[in-house]
Structures are given as structure tokens and as C-alpha cells.
Amino acid sequence: MSNDNMESPYENKIITIPNLLSLFRILLLPLFVILYLNAETGLEFFRATIVLAISAITDLVDGKIARKFNMISKLGKVLDPIADKLTHITIAFCLCWQIPQMIYIFVLLVIKELSMMFMALYGTFRKNKKIWDSAQWYGKVCTTIVFVVLITLVLFPSMSVTVVNILLVICAIGLTGSLFMYVRMFWHLNSKRFADTNSTSESQNSTESDQTPEDTPN
Numbered sequence: 001m002s003n004d005n006m007e008s009p010y011e012n013k014i015i016t017i018p019n020l021l022s023l024f025r026i027l028l029l030p031l032f033v034i035l036y037l038n039a040e041t042g043l044e045f046f047r048a049t050i051v052l053a054i055s056a057i058t059d060l061v062d063g064k065i066a067r068k069f070n071m072i073s074k075l076g077k078v079l080d081p082i083a084d085k086l087t088h089i090t091i092a093f094c095l096c097w098q099i100p101q102m103i104y105i106f107v108l109l110v111i112k113e114l115s116m117m118f119m120a121l122y123g124t125f126r127k128n129k130k131i132w133d134s135a136q137w138y139g140k141v142c143t144t145i146v147f148v149v150l151i152t153l154v155l156f157p158s159m160s161v162t163v164v165n166i167l168l169v170i171c172a173i174g175l176t177g178s179l180f181m182y183v184r185m186f187w188h189l190n191s192k193r194f195a196d197t198n199s200t201s202e203s204q205n206s207t208e209s210d211q212t213p214e215d216t217p218n
Contacts, residue, residue: 008070008071008072008073009070010070010071010072010073010076011072011073011074012073012074013071013073013075014073014075016066016071016073016075016076017062017065017069017071018062018063018065018066018071018072018073018076018080019073019075019076019079021058021059021061021062021065022062022076022079022080022082022083023079023083024058025055025058025059025083025087026082026083026086028051028054028055028058029086029087029090031051032048032051032052032055032090032091032094033090033094035047035048035051036048036094036154037094037097039157042157042158045154045155045157046155048154049151049154049155052087052091052150052151052154053151055087056147056151059080059083059084062080063080081135084143085113087147088109088143088146088147088150089106089109089110089113091150091151091154092105092106092109092150093106094154095150095153095154098153098157099153099164099168101164101165101168102153102168104168104172105168105171105172105175108172108175108176109146109175111179112175112178112179115179115182115183116179116182119182119183119186122186122190136181136182136185138177138178138181138182139178139181139182141174141178142174142175142177142178145170145171145174146171146174146175149167149168149170149171149174150171152167153167
């Protein structure tokens with residue numbers, strides 16, 4: 001039996017290696033902010049990029065450890081995506097100081113994450129967690145595109161405006177496409193749930209009607 005089909009013995013654990021690695025990624029963010037906002041030379045921007053590279057490697061490692069050793073926990077399912085989102089938002093915010101047009105990507109990123117948060121909370125409230133049990137392929141593609149674009153902009157601060165704008169457009173397309181696909185799935189699942197609820201309600205009403213005794217003569 002594969003690990004995916006086994007209940008993790010770490011399900012309710014808080015202190016696990018993957019969780020510690022996710023926390024480490026979050027703790028790296030202040031260091032990146034300090035290094036990037038104070039960078040002036042190519043070497044200093046490179047140092048900030050190294051921090052992001054360490055974060056990316058840590059992200060890959062904690063995922064592999066969690067799957068290989070079945071160290072999947074409830075906290076880890078929340079902490080890992082939070083670390084991803086905080087990393088992207090932090091990088092985008094810092095880039096706004098160097099690239100004015102980056103503000104549009106930052107706003108789009110915040111809108112996407114807030115929308116995802118709303119859908120996750122709604123899905124939890126309605127006990128419909130299908131979307132959130134695992135990342136969809138388009139979510140993974142979006143995450144990869146956004147991170148590659150952001151780390152490229154950090155590493156090469158002297159790129160031409162044309163190249164920067166092309167990268168930002170690619171990033172915007174990835175974010176918009178991913179959000180559209182998640183909203184589409186969210187709408188489909190909840191529309192189906194609503195239809196099933198109505199169908200069940202009508203069936204119950206019909207059954208109750210059939211069971212109503214006929215009027216007896218006086």
C-alpha cells in the first residue's frame with residue numbers, strides 16, 4: 001500500500017521535520033527583506049537571491065520528506081501553503097520599490113490569495129474540501145511561474161523595461177489563469193451541491209405527499 005493511501009502517524013503532530021522546514025522558510029523572509037531593500041550592487045542582490053534559493057530548496061525538501069516518510073500533518077497542510085503565499089507576497093512587495101509597475105502584480109497576487117482564502121473557508125464551512133485536499137495542476141504551474149519570475153527580477157535588477165514588462169505579463173497570466181480555474185471549480189462543485197440538495201429536498205417532499213392519508217368521508 002502506498003503512503004498516499006495510509007493514514008499518517010503524524011496527522012496530529014505539531015513538531016515534524018516538514019513543519020520545522022516550513023517555519024524556517026517563513027523566518028527567512030525578514031532576512032530577505034533586509035538584504036534586498038538595502039542592496040545596491042549586483043553582489044548584494046545576489047545575496048538576497050541566495051536566500052530565496054535556500055527557501056525554494058527547503059520547500060522541495062520538506063515536500064519530499066513528508067511524502068517519503070508519511071510525515072503529513074494537519075498543521076503541515078496549512079503551514080506549507082502559508083509559507084508559499086507569504087514568500088510570494090513578500091517578494092512582490094519588495095520588488096515594488098525597484099519596479100513601479102510591479103504594484104499591479106502585487107495587487108493581483110493579494111486578490112488571488114484573498115479569493116482562495118474565502119473559497120477555502122467557505123468549503124470548510126460547507127464541508128466540501130475537494131478543492132483544498134491537494135493542489136491542482138494549474139495551481140502548481142502558477143506557483144512555479146510566479147516564483148521563477150519573481151526570483152529572476154530579484155537576481156537581475158538591471159534588466160530592460162521591455163523584458164521586465166514581458167515577465168510581469170507572464171506572471172499576470174499565470175495568476176489570472178489559476179484564479180479563474182479555481183473559481184470555475186469552486187462554482188461547479190457548489191452548484192452541483194446546491195442542485196443535489198434541492199433534488200433531495202424535492203424527493204423528500206414528494207415522499208411525504210405520497211404518504212398523506214386520503215380524506216375520509218364524514
